[in-house]
Amino acid sequence: xxxxxxxxxxxxxxxxxxxxxxxxxxxxxxxxxxxxxxxxxxxxxxxxxxxxxxxxxxxxxxxxxxxxxxxxxxxxxxxxxxxxxxxxxxxxxxxxxxxxxxxxxxxxxxxxxxxxxxxxxxxxxxxxxxxxxxxxxxxxxxxxxxxxxxxxxxxxxxxxxxxxxxxxxxxxxxxxxxxxxxxxxxxxxxxxxxxxxxxxxxxxxxxxxxxxxxxxxxxxxxxxxxxxxxxxxxxxxxxxxxxxxxxxxxxxxxxxxxxxxxxxxxxxxxxxxxxxxxxxxxxxxxxxxxxxxxxxxxxxxxxxxxxxxxxxxxxxxxxxxxxxxxxxxxxxxxxxxxxxxxxxxxxxxxxxxxxxxxxxxxxxxxxxxxxx
Amino acid sequence: xxxxxxxxxxxxxxxxxxxxxxxxxxxxxxxxxxxxxxxxxxxxxxxxxxxxxxxxxxxxxxxxxxxxxxxxxxxxxxxxxxxxxxxxxxxxxxxxxxxxxxxxxxxxxxxxxxxxxxxxxxxxxxxxxxxxxxxxxxxxxxxxxxxxxxxxxxxxxxxxxxxxxxxxxxxxxxxxxxxxxxxxxxxxxxxxxxxxxxxxxxxxxxxxxxxxxxxxxxxxxxxxxxxxxxxxxxxxxxxxxxxxxxxxxxxxxxxxxxxxxxxxxxxxxxxxxxxxxxxxxxxxxxxxxxxxxxxxxxxxxxxxxxxxxxxxxxxxxxxxxxxxxxxxxxxxxxxxxxxxxxxxxxxxxxxxxxxxxxxxxxxxxxxxxxxxxxxxxxxxxxxxxxxxxxxxxxxxxxxxxxxxxxxxxxxxxxxxxxxxxxxxxxxxxxxxxxxxxxxxxxxxxxxxxxxxxxxxxxxxxxxxxxxxxxxxxxxxxxxxxxxxxxxxxxxxxxxxxxxxxxxxxxxxxxxxxxxxxxxxxxxxxxxxxxxxxxxxxxxxxxxxxxxxxxxxxxxxxxxxxxxxxxxxxxxxxxxxxxxxxxxxxxxxxxxxxxxxxxxxxx
Numbered sequence: 001x002x003x004x005x006x007x008x009x010x011x012x013x014x015x016x017x018x019x020x021x022x023x024x025x026x027x028x029x030x031x032x033x034x035x036x037x038x039x040x041x042x043x044x045x046x047x048x049x050x051x052x053x054x055x056x057x058x059x060x061x062x063x064x065x066x067x068x069x070x071x072x073x074x075x076x077x078x079x080x081x082x083x084x085x086x087x088x089x090x091x092x093x094x095x096x097x098x099x100x101x102x103x104x105x106x107x108x109x110x111x112x113x114x115x116x117x118x119x120x121x122x123x124x125x126x127x128x129x130x131x132x133x134x135x136x137x138x139x140x141x142x143x144x145x146x147x148x149x150x151x152x153x154x155x156x157x158x159x160x161x162x163x164x165x166x167x168x169x170x171x172x173x174x175x176x177x178x179x180x181x182x183x184x185x186x187x188x189x190x191x192x193x194x195x196x197x198x199x200x201x202x203x204x205x206x207x208x209x210x211x212x213x214x215x216x217x218x219x220x221x222x223x224x225x226x227x228x229x230x231x232x233x234x235x236x237x238x239x240x241x242x243x244x245x246x247x248x249x250x251x252x253x254x255x256x257x258x259x260x261x262x263x264x265x266x267x268x269x270x271x272x273x274x275x276x277x278x279x280x281x282x283x284x285x286x287x288x289x290x291x292x293x294x295x296x297x298x299x300x301x302x303x304x305x306x307x308x309x310x311x312x313x314x315x316x317x318x319x320x321x322x323x324x325x326x327x328x329x330x331x332x333x334x335x336x337x338x339x340x341x342x343x344x345x346x347x348x349x350x351x352x353x354x355x356x357x358x359x360x361x362x363x364x365x366x367x368x369x370x371x372x
Numbered sequence: 373x374x375x376x377x378x379x380x381x382x383x384x385x386x387x388x389x390x391x392x393x394x395x396x397x398x399x400x401x402x403x404x405x406x407x408x409x410x411x412x413x414x415x416x417x418x419x420x421x422x423x424x425x426x427x428x429x430x431x432x433x434x435x436x437x438x439x440x441x442x443x444x445x446x447x448x449x450x451x452x453x454x455x456x457x458x459x460x461x462x463x464x465x466x467x468x469x470x471x472x473x474x475x476x477x478x479x480x481x482x483x484x485x486x487x488x489x490x491x492x493x494x495x496x497x498x499x500x501x502x503x504x505x506x507x508x509x510x511x512x513x514x515x516x517x518x519x520x521x522x523x524x525x526x527x528x529x530x531x532x533x534x535x536x537x538x539x540x541x542x543x544x545x546x547x548x549x550x551x552x553x554x555x556x557x558x559x560x561x562x563x564x565x566x567x568x569x570x571x572x573x574x575x576x577x578x579x580x581x582x583x584x585x586x587x588x589x590x591x592x593x594x595x596x597x598x599x600x601x602x603x604x605x606x607x608x609x610x611x612x613x614x615x616x617x618x619x620x621x622x623x624x625x626x627x628x629x630x631x632x633x634x635x636x637x638x639x640x641x642x643x644x645x646x647x648x649x650x651x652x653x654x655x656x657x658x659x660x661x662x663x664x665x666x667x668x669x670x671x672x673x674x675x676x677x678x679x680x681x682x683x684x685x686x687x688x689x690x691x692x693x694x695x696x697x698x699x700x701x702x703x704x705x706x707x708x709x710x711x712x713x714x715x716x717x718x719x720x721x722x723x724x725x726x727x728x729x730x731x732x733x734x735x736x737x738x739x740x741x742x743x744x745x746x747x748x749x750x751x752x753x754x755x756x757x758x759x760x761x762x763x764x765x766x767x768x769x770x771x772x773x774x775x776x777x778x779x780x781x782x783x784x785x786x787x788x789x790x791x792x793x794x795x796x797x798x799x800x801x802x803x804x805x806x807x808x809x810x811x812x813x814x815x816x817x818x819x820x821x822x823x824x825x826x827x828x829x830x831x832x833x834x835x836x837x838x839x840x841x842x843x844x845x846x847x848x849x850x851x852x853x854x855x856x857x858x859x860x861x862x863x864x865x866x867x868x869x870x871x872x873x874x875x876x877x878x879x880x881x882x883x884x885x886x887x888x889x890x891x892x893x894x895x896x897x898x899x900x901x902x903x904x905x906x907x908x909x910x911x912x913x914x915x916x917x918x919x920x921x922x923x924x925x926x927x928x929x930x931x932x933x934x935x936x937x938x939x940x941x942x943x944x945x946x947x948x949x950x951x952x953x954x955x956x957x958x959x960x961x962x963x964x965x966x967x968x969x970x971x972x973x974x
Binding site for chain 1: 515541545548688692715722742801
């Protein structure tokens with residue numbers, strides 16, 4: 001049977017989503033099972049162990065490491081303030097008394113009689129985790145966090161930069177194939193999730209950032225501009241921790257690429273509603289794609305189209321590599337025999353009819369199915 | 373259990389990779405071992421299966437179907453072989469779940485730090501970071517780093533035997549303060565190997581024994597003049613089995629199926645390369661270019677080295693090749709004009725959709741240009757680590773050594789290189805073998821006479837682990853069924869003007885001898901028989917060196933190959949491409965044409 005599977009990103013109006021919100025270390029869970037939470041509700045809190053400072057007492061006091069325990073002013077485990085004398089000793093035949101001051105506030109963690117080092121641990125660093133999406137706490141992970149469940153529209157992008165944020169959706173570009181005009185962005189867009197059509201330039205991103213836009217969702221963006229935005233060439237696709245002042249989600253890829261009609265119309269239909277957006281992308285080991293979640297109060301059954309979709313004659317698909325990159329068409333044939341490409345590689349292919357009626361033979365590895 | 377190679381007639385070997393589990397069946401046919409069939413199935417370490425043996429069984433079932441005989445009895449490998457059923461030996465390697473990830477530490481970065489790194493890499497690990505007293509980071513920064521990364525294992529080294537105890541204790545204290553956690557979960561202790569100054573072992577035990585799964589092995593750098601990496605490498609393999617693999621889904625079961633310990637995949641590849649170099653008495657380089665990483669293995673002067681360039685690869689890491697090499701270095705290999713913005717977008721689109729393949733010839737050429745730069749950078753990293761021991765001059769004081777930034781001289785001597793083996797999709801599956809040959813030549817710039825081969829189906833891991841119990845079977849299958857001999861490259865060292873007389877080559881074999889004078893600046897292809905040997909005599913002009921000295925002739929027996937003998941007179945030390953765009957494109961096109969590398973001009 002002419003049938004194959006292609007990678008696909010989820011774009012659905014009705015999804016049931018669960019997001020685990022877990023602390024990096026054990027701590028305190030601040031909410032209860034069944035509780036309704038907003039994106040900015042703090043659900044768990046902890047303290048990371050403070051930074052460690054080492055103080056070489058033996059060297060500073062010019063004494064043998066074996067004697068440092070006699071020289072410390074407070075026992076191991078006691079708290080000290082910056083500048084407090086933590087150890088003292090006599091030198092130059094006992095004529096001069098030296099003392100060593102604590103380099104920071106903290107607790108004396110250990111003192112070694114082999115190296116003569118004192119280890120001072122600074123105050124713990126507080127860490128809080130928010131709910132990120134509006135929804136209900138359906139599970140409490142004791143001492144670690146919660147699982148928040150929400151229902152609503154869900155769009156996966158292909159690549160993003162910037163962390164988690166949220167705000168009302170605002171279509172700004174005139175359509176899925178339009179380019180965002182930097183002049184169209186102003187103070188009214190502060191805190192919004194801006195829909196930008198097929199493409200935006202570096203100047204347009206800067207305009208968004210300056211206006212305080214929370215996130216931009218767009219079909220494509222130039223790598224050249226990404227480099228300018230990040231201040232470096234992005235080597236490996238592990239993102240989400242950049243501090244850019246906004247989150248950028250590409251739904252289609254790099255270059256100017258019309259946003260898929262389904263994605264555009266779904267997001268436009270949710271204009272004004274609050275979306276939670278994350279740019280975090282990891283393409284290696286355990287693929288993670290950026291996402292836009294628009295929680296709704298609908299009770300429609302979840303139409304989950306998870307991951308790979310079958311490729312069959314008639315399937316709507318997009319070509320994801322040159323020479324037909326970005327073009328959308330329908331599969332008309334899936335020949336079983338291998339086909340020699342222009343590159344001379346023999347691979348399995350799909351015959352595609354594009355929207356203008358033109359036909360082309362494309363490797364199956366180079367198409368992705370678009371859900372309808 | 374002792375295995376007698378004389379009783380082994382059939383062998384099943386699997387390699388559990390991150391995405392695919394590959395199984396091969398080897399049988400004795402007459403006096404020789406041969407590859408019979410291979411099968412593969414998706415690896416099943418991740419959810420929903422979370423049991424590596426499912427994928428192994430699926431791959432073995434494919435082998436059963438192709439070989440037309442049973443190997444399994446239900447979900448058990450029948451061993452030893454009974455009649456037509458089962459195999460006499462089952463062995464396996466694994467890199468599933470991201471392979472073995474380690475952190476290493478030494479006192480001085482360029483000395484014990486580097487030795488520790490070589491020990492870990494040679495055992496098949498990915499080295500996440502090297503921590504040393506003089507690495508430029510303050511103690512709290514080292515502690516933060518140790519905490520952030522979650523290694524599978526830590527190798528702690530430092531000091532020569534009888535040397536400074538205090539500094540080793542300092543490194544152990546840093547480790548205690550960091551209290552690092554193991555990657556695969558918090559319910560077991562992190563394995564730590566101590567391979568430093570023997571006199572400091574009691575102090576290290578006192579600090580670490582109760583907090584980690586500590587193993588103390590002989591010092592990997594007992595004196596400045598001597599490196600002793602084997603005990604540390606063996607301990608890494610042992611702990612990999614005991615602590616890391618035992619916590620990966622299904623591996624406990626898999627380990628009971630084989631009488632031979634499961635090895636990390638790259639460690640096994642290193643073994644087979646080492647054995648082939650030893651058998652042939654020649655220097656060998658092996659390279660495996662994958663989607664995310666590129667591994668380089670070498671044996672020079674009998675010393676084995678391995679490096680892994682974790683972020684140089686053809687799909688997931690393709691964008692990093694551009695970031696590290698610079699776009700102009702990629703474009704210099706492309707014989708047509710490309711818009712830079714367009715090329716950047718293409719490379720990023722490959723990164724975000726890593727499974728796509730080149731459709732047009734132009735796209736293939738660009739992909740192969742990127743591969744040249746990935747291979748070149750990986751080889752540069754390899755040369756920097758495959759070096760002689762540093763800091764052995766006795767007149768130096770320790771402060772000189774602490775501040776030295778000069779590399780020890782590299783062991784990699786391209787004129788000594790006898791065999792260059794490439795593997796990984798972009799080399800093994802290049803539509804024409806000449807493309808693979810040219811990519812390797814451009815990236816490694818071999819000098820003098822070097823034989824070229826590709827590993828057709830990447831069996832090296834399985835053969836590496838097999839070589840630990842049956843070396844003859846492993847090297848025989850490697851030679852007969854695994855390697856595709858491409859031929860050889862003859863590259864005189866020296867520079868000159870285009871068209872100037874450079875080298876005269878004569879090939880004599882079964883037919884009439886062929887003699888060809890090749891001027892400077894050319895690539896010329898002389899056919900070789902696909903099988904069998906020929907004799908090569910070559911005389912370089914004054915000023916050019918083929919390995920015997922400037923102007924001195926060489927003679928060598930040459931193995932056949934599917935591409936032929938490539939005479940490369942484009943110059944070495946330096947090798948340069950023309951600066952002008954039009955001239956560069958013209959030269960690239962001429963060289964491609966000489967090798968019939970592409971079906972049409974690109």
